[in-house]
Amino acid sequence: MSRIAYVNGRYLDMRDASVNIEDRGYQFADGVYEVCEVRGGKLVDMPRHLARLQRSLGELRIKEPMPLAALSVVMHEVVRRNRVNYGIVYLQVTRGVARRDHGFPAAPVKPAVVVTARSLDPAKGQANAAHGIKVITLPENRWPRVDIKSTALLPNVLAKQAAREAGAYEAWYVDRDGYVTEGSSSNAWIVTKEGRVVTRSADAGILAGVTRAVLMDAFEALQVRFEERPFTPAEAAGAAEAFVTASSQIVMPVVAIDGQPIGDGKPGALAKRLREQFHRFAVFS
Ligand code: PLP
Numbered sequence: 267m268s269r270i271a272y273v274n275g276r277y278l279d280m281r282d283a284s285v286n287i288e289d290r291g292y293q294f295a296d297g298v299y300e301v302c303e304v305r306g307g308k309l310v311d312m313p314r315h316l317a318r319l320q321r322s323l324g325e326l327r328i329k330e331p332m333p334l335a336a337l338s339v340v341m342h343e344v345v346r347r348n349r350v351n352y353g354i355v356y357l358q359v360t361r362g363v364a365r366r367d368h369g370f371p372a373a374p375v376k377p378a379v380v381v382t383a384r385s386l387d388p389a390k391g392q393a394n395a396a397h398g399i400k401v402i403t404l405p406e407n408r409w410p411r412v413d414i415k416s417t418a419l420l421p422n423v424l425a426k427q428a429a430r431e432a433g434a435y436e437a438w439y440v441d442r443d444g445y446v447t448e449g450s451s452s453n454a455w456i457v458t459k460e461g462r463v464v465t466r467s468a469d470a471g472i473l474a475g476v477t478r479a480v481l482m483d484a485f486e487a488l489q490v491r492f493e494e495r496p497f498t499p500a501e502a503a504g505a506a507e508a509f510v511t512a513s514s515q516i517v518m519p520v521v522a523i524d525g526q527p528i529g530d531g532k533p534g535a536l537a538k539r540l541r542e543q544f545h546r547f548a549v550f551s
Pocket of ligand 1: 301448449450451452453472473474475476477478511512513514
């Protein structure tokens with residue numbers, strides 16, 4: 267079956283789907299994006315993804331390409347046309363097409379919108395979770411506005427590649443003060459020996475993950491003790507458990523950091539439980 271993409275108002279066969287070479291997304295990475303989990307054909311936590319999209323657009327002064335409710339309709343339609351039951355839907359909005367010049371276009375242009383969806387093999391995610399993933403650490407080298415979900419991801423691309431070349435799955439950035447900020451495409455968490463879940467505050471240095479927010483809201487019902495504070499790689503290495511969260515990973519146990527096993531080197535019980543319970547607290551649409 268051929269894949270269908272939504273590009274600026276049209277549903278196109280992927281082979282015919284293209285954007286203008288003067289799109290500012292292509293020229294300057296002048297755009298934002300969202301990735302939403304698809305489960306049982308439904309989109310997971312769309313209201314939160316759309317709210318974050320709206321915030322990212324606002325911070326960059328990119329116009330909303332259409333009302334958020336209409337964007338939601340397009341995303342559902344792309345999922346439906348691609349018959350995605352389990353996978354992800356990707357949305358990108360750029361400032362639009364204009365002659366190449368760093369400053370914003372003098373005459374307003376229409377923001378460009380692309381939506382794609384693809385199926386993922388749930389067994390692969392489950393196998394990863396069953397084994398747990400390894401992370402490496404790298405010095406933080408991104409701009410300070412990582413709260414904006416911008417398509418400018420070159421440091422993240424290089425970090426992920428460094429992780430792969432080191433035989434790991436994810437890279438955790440470490441700030442100048444020696445604290446973990448987040449992963450190249452996920453939020454970072456540990457569980458202390460006393461059973462407290464720890465993650466950095468979303469005030470600075472990280473993207474406010476949707477998965478992170480949903481999980482935090484679930485802690486009371488799950489009777490999980492929680493602390494929002496930074497932690498170091500050394501604390502992570504000595505922790506009982508660690509895990510990452512992202513829409514495409516849900517809760518993914520981490521079993522080693524820079525080659526040192528975390529806990530007994532196996533996925534932690536709490537991370538496993540949070541992974542199993544997560545979708546009870548998610549919103550499906
Ligand atoms: N941090 C970064 C840098 C990310 O790229 C992502 C997701 O791609 C996350 C955190 C997790 O965010 P979410 O849970 O909304 O997918």
